[in-house]
Amino acid sequence: MDSLGPTKIYAAILTAGVVFGLSGLVGRLLVHPHKLDHPVLVIAGASAPATTAAPAAVAIEPVTPLLAAANAQTGQQLAARQCASCHTFTEGGRAGVGPNLHGVVGRNHASMPGFNYSPSLRAKAAEPWSYEEINAFIAAPARTIPGTRMAYAGLANPQQRADVIAYLRSISPSAPAP
Numbered sequence: 001m002d003s004l005g006p007t008k009i010y011a012a013i014l015t016a017g018v019v020f021g022l023s024g025l026v027g028r029l030l031v032h033p034h035k036l037d038h039p040v041l042v043i044a045g046a047s048a049p050a051t052t053a054a055p056a057a058v059a060i061e062p063v064t065p066l067l068a069a070a071n072a073q074t075g076q077q078l079a080a081r082q083c084a085s086c087h088t089f090t091e092g093g094r095a096g097v098g099p100n101l102h103g104v105v106g107r108n109h110a111s112m113p114g115f116n117y118s119p120s121l122r123a124k125a126a127e128p129w130s131y132e133e134i135n136a137f138i139a140a141p142a143r144t145i146p147g148t149r150m151a152y153a154g155l156a157n158p159q160q161r162a163d164v165i166a167y168l169r170s171i172s173p174s175a176p177a178p
């Protein structure tokens with residue numbers, strides 16, 4: 001009997017460990033701890049003022065110097081990912097959420113017939129889209145043309161914008177020389 005002593009003790013410790021572990025598991029199953037998705041306490045003004053003020057201050061890098069070396073094929077792929085959810089690019093393509101973009105470089109703002117443009121874009125209907133205007137618009141639509149209906153966050157990378165614009169130029173018969 002004595003020789004069973006250590007084994008019993010060992011078994012008891014093991015059992016205790018298993019029970020302890022299981023009770024934690026059962027506890028979690030019963031209680032469903034739920035991590036908060038958002039902080040409960042939001043302190044007004046706690047976010048650094050610099051970050052809120054920054055976007056307005058950042059100048060949009062011009063795209064013209066990058067256009068000569070831009071890659072229209074990369075631009076087409078980017079446009080497929082970034083723009084095609086709202087725009088078509090083929091000649092005579094239908095409007096989606098946004099207007100068809102075939103020939104957009106050099107054509108007037110808000111000039112796809114029948115498309116319901118925002119008043120902000122229609123206000124510029126007498127002006128053709130230049131490279132730099134498209135650049136600024138796709139970098140920061142809402143900042144460049146306040147009131148636009150183009151709900152797109154913007155393409156931050158200047159090289160990517162140059163590639164997209166090179167692609168738009170390649171499908172724009174009346175595009176001016178950059």
Ligand code: HEC
Nearest residue numbers: 082083086097098109110111117118121148149150151152
């Ligand atoms: C979420 C949908 C959406 C996405 C994504 C989007 N656009 Fe637009 N786009 C619009 C809408 C809507 C308009 C019309 C805006 C208005 O009327 O104010 C527009 C207008 C435009 C115009 C002006 C066309 C004209 O006829 O005057 C250009 C240029 C343009 N988009 C380029 C792009 C490019 C390039 C991308 C991708 C980098 C892109 N858009 C991504 C919805 C979108």
